[in-house]
Amino acid sequence: MKKVLTIAGSDSGGGAGIQADLKTMTVHQVYGASVITAVTAQNTLGVQGVKTLSVQAVISQLDSVLRDIEFSALKTGMLANSQIIEQIAAKIKEYSLPNLVVDPVMVATSGDLLLKEEAVETYKEKLFPLAEIITPNLYEAKVLAGVETEENNDPQVLAEKLITYGSSWVLIKGGHTTKKRSAKKAVDLLYDGSQFIEFEAEHIPTNNTHGTGCTLSAAVASNLARGMDMEKAVGQAKKFITGAIKNNFPVGQGNSPVNHFWRLQNLQHSSNQQFS
Numbered sequence: 001m002k003k004v005l006t007i008a009g010s011d012s013g014g015g016a017g018i019q020a021d022l023k024t025m026t027v028h029q030v031y032g033a034s035v036i037t038a039v040t041a042q043n044t045l046g047v048q049g050v051k052t053l054s055v056q057a058v059i060s061q062l063d064s065v066l067r068d069i070e071f072s073a074l075k076t077g078m079l080a081n082s083q084i085i086e087q088i089a090a091k092i093k094e095y096s097l098p099n100l101v102v103d104p105v106m107v108a109t110s111g112d113l114l115l116k117e118e119a120v121e122t123y124k125e126k127l128f129p130l131a132e133i134i135t136p137n138l139y140e141a142k143v144l145a146g147v148e149t150e151e152n153n154d155p156q157v158l159a160e161k162l163i164t165y166g167s168s169w170v171l172i173k174g175g176h177t178t179k180k181r182s183a184k185k186a187v188d189l190l191y192d193g194s195q196f197i198e199f200e201a202e203h204i205p206t207n208n209t210h211g212t213g214c215t216l217s218a219a220v221a222s223n224l225a226r227g228m229d230m231e232k233a234v235g236q237a238k239k240f241i242t243g244a245i246k247n248n249f250p251v252g253q254g255n256s257p258v259n260h261f262w263r264l265q266n267l268q269h270s271s272n273q274q275f276s
């Protein structure tokens with residue numbers, strides 16, 4: 001079984017962060033290990049507190065797993081600050097880790113900050129050049145490209161800018177535009193510096209999308225670990241996230257998380273059909 005590592009923050013509510021990543025990896029039939037960067041007190045209503053771990057605590061977890069386990073892919077989520085990003089980048093280089101998926105988490109949908117502002121440059125300089133793919137939402141893409149939030153909504157222009165930071169691929173998620181209830185389609189744009197590929201799915205009119213970004217990037221990492229090429233890895237991950245939003249069930253009093261388990265029901269269904 002392939003092994004995949006997530007380096008991210010913990011969401012006590014279980015909908016995003018490390019918890020979403022491990023569930024996603026499990027239903028993709030890969031073995032998930034985790035390095036925690038921060039502990040958030042979080043639920044479906046928002047983030048009530050954040051405790052970022054020391055750089056030493058993060059690196060010690062990383063050394064433990066990297067000395068022992070061979071990973072076929074890894075993803076990063078909430079990295080909190082520039083010191084953590086810098087040290088993680090150094091370890092990824094030291095161990096020559098393959099298939100790095102960087103989800104440059106900045107702000108939770110609830111509006112709570114999950115990254116220090118000073119860390120944006122460190123992402124670009126240290127981590128993106130090591131990444132197979134970066135997966136910003138539209139807001140994150142604009143911050144990274146250094147454009148005003150009101151101007152330049154064109155994902156192609158943003159992707160052309162972001163690819164210059166050194167990742168092999170950029171995936172700009174439909175993000176905040178798809179979150180508008182009036183939207184008809186949820187479109188993500190993949191770019192490798194020469195070709196634009198659009199992934200289009202139905203837009204589901206719901207606020208129950210907690211953990212969508214984390215889940216999508218963990219699915220891409222799992223698919224890469226299983227040997228898919230990038231176009232297929234993203235295409236399959238997009239189908240997975242669409243089903244996970246659509247098959248959502250109520251959790252808590254706020255915005256419910258996506259339903260990772262629907263993939264199991266789906267797998268069960270197709271294997272029953274195969275063997276019946």
Ligand SMILES: Nc1ncnc2c1ncn2[C@@H]1O[C@H](COP(=O)(O)OP(=O)(O)O)[C@@H](O)[C@H]1O
Nearest residue numbers: 137173174175178186187202203204212213216
């Ligand atoms: N309401 C929705 N209906 C269908 N797909 C959605 C919806 N909201 C988000 N998505 C999809 O979920 C994935 C994660 O995107 P997004 O929610 O923008 O990430 P983030 O959580 O980082 O902001 C993308 O593939 C996006 O198109």
Ligand SMILES: Cc1ncc(COP(=O)(O)OP(=O)(O)O)c(N)n1
Nearest residue numbers: 009016017108109210211212213214
């Ligand atoms: C600990 C932690 N990490 C990341 C996020 C952001 O999750 P994401 O899937 O990008 O989107 P929302 O859940 O905020 O809609 C988080 N909330 N917590």
